[in-house]
Amino acid sequence: MDRPVAPLEGSSKITRRDHRLGTNHASRCTQSRLSRRNHVKQVKVLVIGAGPTGLGAAYQLNRHEGVDWLLCEQSTEIGGLSQSIIDDAGYTWDIGGHVWFSHYDVVSNLLAEILGSDGYYEHRRDAAIQYGSHWVPYPFQDHLQALPGDVRTECLAGLVEAAITAASGSQGPPENFSEYITAAFGIGITEAFMRPYNEKVWAHPLGDMSWSWIGERVSVPDPIAAIRNALGAPKDTEWGPNSTFVYPKSGGTGAFWDALANTLPQERIRLGARAVSIDRENKIVSFEDGATIGYEYLITTVPLDITARLIGDPSLIELTSGLSHSSVHVIGLGVDAAVGERLGDRCWMYFPDPELPFYRVTHFSHYSPANVPAGIDGSSLLIEVAESATMPVDTDDLVDRVIAGLVSAGVLENAEQVSHVWTHRAEYGYPTPTLNREEIVSLALAELGSANILSRGRFGAWRYEVGNMDHSFMQGYEAAARALTGCAEPTLGLDGDR
Numbered sequence: 001m002d003r004p005v006a007p008l009e010g011s012s013k014i015t016r017r018d019h020r021l022g023t024n025h026a027s028r029c030t031q032s033r034l035s036r037r038n039h040v041k042q043v044k045v046l047v048i049g050a051g052p053t054g055l056g057a058a059y060q061l062n063r064h065e066g067v068d069w070l071l072c073e074q075s076t077e078i079g080g081l082s083q084s085i086i087d088d089a090g091y092t093w094d095i096g097g098h099v100w101f102s103h104y105d106v107v108s109n110l111l112a113e114i115l116g117s118d119g120y121y122e123h124r125r126d127a128a129i130q131y132g133s134h135w136v137p138y139p140f141q142d143h144l145q146a147l148p149g150d151v152r153t154e155c156l157a158g159l160v161e162a163a164i165t166a167a168s169g170s171q172g173p174p175e176n177f178s179e180y181i182t183a184a185f186g187i188g189i190t191e192a193f194m195r196p197y198n199e200k201v202w203a204h205p206l207g208d209m210s211w212s213w214i215g216e217r218v219s220v221p222d223p224i225a226a227i228r229n230a231l232g233a234p235k236d237t238e239w240g241p242n243s244t245f246v247y248p249k250s251g252g253t254g255a256f257w258d259a260l261a262n263t264l265p266q267e268r269i270r271l272g273a274r275a276v277s278i279d280r281e282n283k284i285v286s287f288e289d290g291a292t293i294g295y296e297y298l299i300t301t302v303p304l305d306i307t308a309r310l311i312g313d314p315s316l317i318e319l320t321s322g323l324s325h326s327s328v329h330v331i332g333l334g335v336d337a338a339v340g341e342r343l344g345d346r347c348w349m350y351f352p353d354p355e356l357p358f359y360r361v362t363h364f365s366h367y368s369p370a371n372v373p374a375g376i377d378g379s380s381l382l383i384e385v386a387e388s389a390t391m392p393v394d395t396d397d398l399v400d401r402v403i404a405g406l407v408s409a410g411v412l413e414n415a416e417q418v419s420h421v422w423t424h425r426a427e428y429g430y431p432t433p434t435l436n437r438e439e440i441v442s443l444a445l446a447e448l449g450s451a452n453i454l455s456r457g458r459f460g461a462w463r464y465e466v467g468n469m470d471h472s473f474m475q476g477y478e479a480a481a482r483a484l485t486g487c488a489e490p491t492l493g494l495d496g497d498r
């Protein structure tokens with residue numbers, strides 16, 4: 001089987017595409033961003049990290065005339081976890097399937113403005129969970145009719161039992177996520193889907209996790225609706241904020257962030273600028289290339305535990321070492337066109353089966369046909385495998401195990417349908433909402449805030465529940481407004497201070 005492996009991210013062979021302004025413009029911008037390093041400088045607001053949070057901050061700062069600010073990013077690319085990568089064979093990949101949906105008018109308007117009305121596809125979510133040989137539409141608990149009879153009965157019985165127990169008030173509130181899912185979903189749904197799936201995606205014991213984060217991330221079951229659906233009432237697949245989503249026509253999710261960065265003053269963006277230490281007392285950040293930049297306010301989107309190490313304060317390092325995260329192995333596969341044809345409009349699939357290494361598979365060429373290089377009659381799949389200190393992954397034969405798993409799950413007919421492989425590993429993938437997270441994060445953010453250091457973003461504030469692209473952008477946008485005016489930050493629920 002001809003299965004070339006594309007180089008990892010960071011290889012010089014990987015190219016990026018500026019979907020709006022053309023590659024020449026993009027590389028000119030990159031040159032101008034890179035060539036301005038080494039200047040010793042003092043700014044009002046220094047932003048570290050050009051992912052969605054840093055770009056949200058920069059976008060806000062740029063709206064205020066006369067404010068001196070600078071955005072520094074260690075990578076030579078914009079976008080952080082939300083960037084897209086075009087590999088040497090021309091396939092476009094996200095770091096895990098990213099879909100755009102927004103809770104905020106600012107972000108929705110910006111999306112439309114930046115991508116243009118014909119710059120994106122609008123998709124209706126078609127997602128399903130594999131249970132044995134059955135496909136259960138997402139959310140699982142609303143589609144028990146798709147399960148085999150005995151499992152359906154167990155799920156319904158458990159759901160009703162859980163509802164009766166809750167109504168009796170005989171049980172106190174759940175103490176952790178594991179207890180929460182049993183109390184809310186009942187034992188049947190918990191064992192068929194919720195426990196095995198969440199153990200895979202979080203790679204963390206559910207008993208050590210809180211459930212305060214679930215909000216709109218988990219569809220809380222309505223027993224009456226579940227019974228109605230199980231008895232054959234019309235399906236409801238519309239639940240949740242991502243029931244419809246948009247995706248750029250070309251350049252992947254990252255095309256948006258590249259284009260947004262190109263609207264900002266290029267002299268205020270430095271790529272390849274890795275912060276290596278933060279002098280909290282003197283308000284100076286030092287960079288790997290020897291440059292130093294003084295600030296009045298620092299917005300850091302670096303993972304909170306790393307920020308503590310950059311500052312070098314032993315008690316802050318000790319405090320934040322209690323935080324947990326998981327990593328994500330992302331495997332992109334170029335596959336036969338027949339695979340995509342069979343999947344049809346299916347957007348993504350969840351796999352709770354512990355025997356399969358992956359938790360989610362995205363039908364990535366369905367998001368945009370341009371994710372497959374022009375001239376190739378094929379489809380692409382994006383596969384995610386979670387890893388953590390407590391659940392390590394053997395990477396030696398991971399790609400082979402993933403492909404074998406796809407064959408056994410029936411997504412592929414055989415391994416020969418794979419013609420191209422790309423791999424990437426994100427060390428910081430999911431910030432785990434552990435039981436101790438709230439205390440650690442609120443103490444750390446308060447301490448940093450008192451020194452004008454605003455740690456924000458998916459890992460800057462360690463918040464999965466407000467850690468999507470739109471939330472992250474708004475975390476940065478609101479943090480920058482705080483730096484300028486002292487206003488509150490609704491996305492993180494932080495009060496104003498002036």
Ligand SMILES: Cc1cc2nc3c(=O)[nH]c(=O)nc-3n(C[C@H](O)[C@H](O)[C@H](O)COP(=O)(O)OP(=O)(O)OC[C@H]3O[C@@H](n4cnc5c(N)ncnc54)[C@H](O)[C@@H]3O)c2cc1C
Binds near residue numbers: 079468
């Ligand atoms: C598998 C997966 C799937 C996802 N799917 C979706 C989705 O479908 N929809 C959605 O909305 N969101 C999704 N997300 C979330 C999305 O990726 C994040 O919301 C977003 O990227 C977080 O932005 P951020 O700026 O906070 O962090 P990041 O994107 O991590 O950016 C931080 C930046 O800081 C830089 N940096 C770090 N250290 C330094 C340093 N020392 N010096 C200088 N720069 C530094 C990094 O290089 C990086 O560019 C997904 C995430 C994952 C992992």
